[in-house]
Amino acid sequence: MSLDAVLARIDDQLPAATDRLLELLRIPSISTDPAYKQPCSEAADWLVEDLKSLGIKAEKRITLGHPMVVGHVAGDGPHLLFYGHYDVQPVDPLELWDSDPFAPCVEETPKGRVIRGRGSSDDKGQLMTFVEACRAWREVNGALPCAITFFFEGEEESGSPSLVPFMTENADELRADIALICDTGLFQSRTPAIVTMLRGMVGEQITVQGPDMDLHSGFFGGLAMNPIRALSKILADIHDDEGRVTIPGFYDGIPDLSPEMRAQWEALGFDWQGFLGSVGLSQPAGEADRTPLEMIWSRPTAEVNGIWGGYTGDGFKTVLPAKAHAKISFRLVEGQDPDRIRDAFRAFVRARLPQDCRIEFKPHGGSAASVMETSDPAFEAARQALSEEWPEPAAYVGCGGSIPIAGHFGSILGMNAMLIGFGKDDDAIHSPNEKYDLESFHKGIRSWARILDALSRKGAA
Amino acid sequence: MSLDAVLARIDDQLPAATDRLLELLRIPSISTDPAYKQPCSEAADWLVEDLKSLGIKAEKRITLGHPMVVGHVAGDGPHLLFYGHYDVQPVDPLELWDSDPFAPCVEETPKGRVIRGRGSSDDKGQLMTFVEACRAWREVNGALPCAITFFFEGEEESGSPSLVPFMTENADELRADIALICDTGLFQSRTPAIVTMLRGMVGEQITVQGPDMDLHSGFFGGLAMNPIRALSKILADIHDDEGRVTIPGFYDGIPDLSPEMRAQWEALGFDWQGFLGSVGLSQPAGEADRTPLEMIWSRPTAEVNGIWGGYTGDGFKTVLPAKAHAKISFRLVEGQDPDRIRDAFRAFVRARLPQDCRIEFKPHGGSAASVMETSDPAFEAARQALSEEWPEPAAYVGCGGSIPIAGHFGSILGMNAMLIGFGKDDDAIHSPNEKYDLESFHKGIRSWARILDALSRKGAA
Numbered sequence: 001m002s003l004d005a006v007l008a009r010i011d012d013q014l015p016a017a018t019d020r021l022l023e024l025l026r027i028p029s030i031s032t033d034p035a036y037k038q039p040c041s042e043a044a045d046w047l048v049e050d051l052k053s054l055g056i057k058a059e060k061r062i063t064l065g066h067p068m069v070v071g072h073v074a075g076d077g078p079h080l081l082f083y084g085h086y087d088v089q090p091v092d093p094l095e096l097w098d099s100d101p102f103a104p105c106v107e108e109t110p111k112g113r114v115i116r117g118r119g120s121s122d123d124k125g126q127l128m129t130f131v132e133a134c135r136a137w138r139e140v141n142g143a144l145p146c147a148i149t150f151f152f153e154g155e156e157e158s159g160s161p162s163l164v165p166f167m168t169e170n171a172d173e174l175r176a177d178i179a180l181i182c183d184t185g186l187f188q189s190r191t192p193a194i195v196t197m198l199r200g201m202v203g204e205q206i207t208v209q210g211p212d213m214d215l216h217s218g219f220f221g222g223l224a225m226n227p228i229r230a231l232s233k234i235l236a237d238i239h240d241d242e243g244r245v246t247i248p249g250f251y252d253g254i255p256d257l258s259p260e261m262r263a264q265w266e267a268l269g270f271d272w273q274g275f276l277g278s279v280g281l282s283q284p285a286g287e288a289d290r291t292p293l294e295m296i297w298s299r300p301t302a303e304v305n306g307i308w309g310g311y312t313g314d315g316f317k318t319v320l321p322a323k324a325h326a327k328i329s330f331r332l333v334e335g336q337d338p339d340r341i342r343d344a345f346r347a348f349v350r351a352r353l354p355q356d357c358r359i360e361f362k363p364h365g366g367s368a369a370s371v372m373e374t375s376d377p378a379f380e381a382a383r384q385a386l387s388e389e390w391p392e393p394a395a396y397v398g399c400g401g402s403i404p405i406a407g408h409f410g411s412i413l414g415m416n417a418m419l420i421g422f423g424k425d426d427d428a429i430h431s432p433n434e435k436y437d438l439e440s441f442h443k444g445i446r447s448w449a450r451i452l453d454a455l456s457r458k459g460a461a
Numbered sequence: 462m463s464l465d466a467v468l469a470r471i472d473d474q475l476p477a478a479t480d481r482l483l484e485l486l487r488i489p490s491i492s493t494d495p496a497y498k499q500p501c502s503e504a505a506d507w508l509v510e511d512l513k514s515l516g517i518k519a520e521k522r523i524t525l526g527h528p529m530v531v532g533h534v535a536g537d538g539p540h541l542l543f544y545g546h547y548d549v550q551p552v553d554p555l556e557l558w559d560s561d562p563f564a565p566c567v568e569e570t571p572k573g574r575v576i577r578g579r580g581s582s583d584d585k586g587q588l589m590t591f592v593e594a595c596r597a598w599r600e601v602n603g604a605l606p607c608a609i610t611f612f613f614e615g616e617e618e619s620g621s622p623s624l625v626p627f628m629t630e631n632a633d634e635l636r637a638d639i640a641l642i643c644d645t646g647l648f649q650s651r652t653p654a655i656v657t658m659l660r661g662m663v664g665e666q667i668t669v670q671g672p673d674m675d676l677h678s679g680f681f682g683g684l685a686m687n688p689i690r691a692l693s694k695i696l697a698d699i700h701d702d703e704g705r706v707t708i709p710g711f712y713d714g715i716p717d718l719s720p721e722m723r724a725q726w727e728a729l730g731f732d733w734q735g736f737l738g739s740v741g742l743s744q745p746a747g748e749a750d751r752t753p754l755e756m757i758w759s760r761p762t763a764e765v766n767g768i769w770g771g772y773t774g775d776g777f778k779t780v781l782p783a784k785a786h787a788k789i790s791f792r793l794v795e796g797q798d799p800d801r802i803r804d805a806f807r808a809f810v811r812a813r814l815p816q817d818c819r820i821e822f823k824p825h826g827g828s829a830a831s832v833m834e835t836s837d838p839a840f841e842a843a844r845q846a847l848s849e850e851w852p853e854p855a856a857y858v859g860c861g862g863s864i865p866i867a868g869h870f871g872s873i874l875g876m877n878a879m880l881i882g883f884g885k886d887d888d889a890i891h892s893p894n895e896k897y898d899l900e901s902f903h904k905g906i907r908s909w910a911r912i913l914d915a916l917s918r919k920g921a922a
Contacts, residue, residue, distance in 0.1 A: 199679065201679075205777075211741050211742050212741035213741075217766060217790060217792070218660065218662075219862055220861070221757070221792055221861060222747040222757055222760055222762035222792065222861065223733070223746060223753055223757045224737065224742055224746055225746040226764050228696070228765040228767075229696070229699075229746075229765060233697040235689070235693035235697070236696070236698070238690075239690060279676060280673035281685050282816070282817055283816050283817045284684050285683070285690075285815070285817065286683040286684055295683040295684040296680065296682070296683055296684045299683060301682045303678045303682045303683075303687050303690075303781055304771065305678060305771050305777065305779055305780050306770065306771035306778070306780070306782075307769065307770050307771060307773070307785065308768065309765075309767065310765065310766050311766055311788060312767045312769040318664075320764055321766075324768065325773070326689075327772060329678060329682075329777065331682055354746070356744045364777045400679045400683065401679025401680055
């Protein structure tokens with residue numbers, strides 16, 4: 001088995017690989033819109049056929065929603081599972097696209113060639129980096145280097161309603177030594193990265209009720225409790241002047257960052273001024289004694305995602321409203337239990353509720369943070385493989401968002417997961433004019449070839 | 462001139478007076494809806510004809526909006542101006558009405574007979590109490606007891622856009638010794654009342670901007686300033702724990718209630734528990750060292766009338782929004798200057814704005830409080846006249862709302878105004894099934910006869 005030959009094959013076959021991706025991108029597999037049910041099914045069929053062309057036993061598997069694609073190939077050494085999703089986001093507002101989102105093309109730009117089209121980065125382009133690496137490997141070596149299970153879903157952009165039931169029902173079939181997920185990006189569009197921490201989330205919608213009905217602020221104002229006043233006090237109390245969350249017990253049990261991880265993160269030279277500057281901000285707003293990377297990766301947050309109450313139209317209406325509402329979410333990190341945080345928040349709110357107000361809580365979601373076991377030698381093997389492909393050494397990074405699939409591999413299948421992806425910050429995923437750099441695609445394929453080589457040679461997983 | 466004969470005539474003619482009111486109520490003079498322009502004009506015509514039948518020189522006067530009705534009758538003694546409005550509120554939601562809002566009738570209810578229909582209380586019924594008192598007086602005595610100017614507008618329920626221009630242009634014609642306004646109610650549906658204090662108002666809409674665009678709270682949460690957090694802190698700071706407004710200088714220059722007024726208010730025995738209890742509340746929310754009546758009548762307030770920002774739909778969207786908004790209004794009392802309060806509020810907000818936020822202010826309205834000169838002997842004369850008609854002695858009261866017309870008489874025409882009305886708390890003005898108690902109508906007419914007698918005999922005004 002020669003890795004160099006595989007890499008050369010990848011370079012040689014890049015135009016053909018790109019053409020295949022363009023074909024997949026032409027299928028408008030928007031999962032959230034029932035009008036696109038058929039294209040979603042077609043995208044699944046396309047993947048089944050493509051996997052079959054690699055000698056993989058692949059099937060479309062029916063769910064209550066969009067189908068899954070599952071493929072298996074036997075082999076020696078570690079058993080890998082690769083996950084990606086073939087569904088894409090809606091394209092509205094369509095008028096902001098410079099070209100048809102489902103008529104993809106390779107475009108020359110001042111920053112290099114890009115593959116333009118909905119799903120080019122999220123996640124069809126990323127998904128195909130792994131498939132193309134497998135193809136080149138097989139074409140050069142006649143077979144894949146180890147046992148691989150391919151697992152593609154078509155509901156990632158619409159809440160993955162079928163995912164947990166499917167994984168639970170097919171746990172034995174899906175279980176492997178390690179999961180590989182390609183749905184993330186390069187750190188600051190430059191440094192290859194393996195995500196080892198994902199924040200969890202707890203959401204709560206609260207409604208503070210004062211009077212039974214909306215009142216006239218002339219007749220009642222000054223005498224009757226205004227629920228917006230009560231809500232503002234509660235929300236204002238959540239953070240102290242140092243950006244710390246004041247909910248009792250909120251930080252209990254959170255481990256400090258290991259010295260190794262801290263050193264790696266410092267070495268990343270995170271340009272937080274540029275990161276904040278790109279959205280018109282200049283000051284880190286989190287805990288004053290933490291670094292910006294800690295604020296978004298390894299520290300929990302409390303954010304009000306929405307607030308409303310009273311009259312919000314044009315002009316003025318001097319109403320003293322009956323109710324005021326807010327949607328609050330907490331990003332959780334290692335050591336925080338979603339139920340405990342929810343309870344602590346509710347107690348915090350109740351303790352601040354004026355006697356004349358009532359409160360209603362509506363829970364939304366609740367998932368713990370995911371922390372990968374980087375002691376698994378597969379991590380170090382993959383990190384070295386990535387470092388060989390890219391100009392900068394690869395890093396372990398955090399991710400402030402929640403990628404539920406990573407947690408599911410742990411909780412349902414008992415597997416560790418490595419999140420490795422090649423997206424860039426300007427890919428405009430979920431937005432008009434989505435693109436994937438041809439460099440991301442090309443070096444992404446090469447990266448997976450190197451990782452396949454590393455994991456199978458070392459039997460690391 | 463015999464007052465007793467006039468009162469007897471009023472009792473005798475109540476059915477005919479009621480029929481005339483029902484006729485006026487049948488005209489759907491909804492001023493805010495352009496579709497009802499013609500009925501508004503018809504209501505003005507109806508009033509012109511009715512005034513003419515009393516020997517009054519009356520005219521419909523064209524404005525850019527709905528017409529005014531102005532009538533004059535000469536006479537000895539004081540010159541009174543009477544103001545009312547012939548336009549009414551819209552009737553939606555129509556399905557909540559038990560009968561056609563513009564097919565009025567007299568209805569027996571467990572609490573007595575009521576005149577049911579849109580405008581029965583606000584303000585056609587109230588307006589006609591004065592007209593019917595004049596009619597009875599003239600029928601008994603052959604002429605009215607003094608010079609009277611009648612001034613009816615048709616835009617009160619839609620912001621009175623033509624009022625100030627019309628009053629300014631016709632100031633000499635409209636100026637009289639005192640204005641009588643019939644658009645208020647009995648205190649707690651029981652005690653005849655003359656409003657001597659009206660709160661003013663200043664409104665401000667504020668927009669706090671954090672980042673340039675909405676952000677994903679997973680990627681930016683904890684690091685980027687959330688404008689809802691900043692807005693909550695600002696709003697929460699407006700009141701201290703004792704219900705006081707903390708804006709520097711907010712209470713400067715406000716006189717304390719005179720001992721006489723305080724004694725009168727105490728004698729009213731305000732059932733604030735019942736008042737708050739009727740809307741599901743139990744605790745006065747204003748300044749802890751003030752009485753409930755002071756809170757709604759003679760003390761200024763700060764209320765958030767509306768708040769919005771971020772995602773407010775169903776479910777959850779973990780957005781960190783670019784902007785958060787609030788509409789805040791201040792009810793002002795004697796001694797407070799609207800411009801000074803607006804400036805003080807803006808300075809208060811700016812002082813609390815995080816470095817990474819921008820602020821935008823949008824002013825709305827700005828009117829000072831009106832305080833009537835109760836030293837004018839007309840007030841004491843009217844109060845005694847009311848006390849003779851009703852079971853309880855009449856009182857000087859405050860009104861927490863703003864009735865701009867009262868201020869205009871002072872500022873444009875240099876006149877004092879007496880606000881006297883007979884509405885009850887359950888009249889459902891602006892709501893479905895509006896009614897006016899036949900008792901309010903009957904004793905209202907009798908009250909005006911007594912007041913006309915008192916003011917003309919004493920030459921008090």
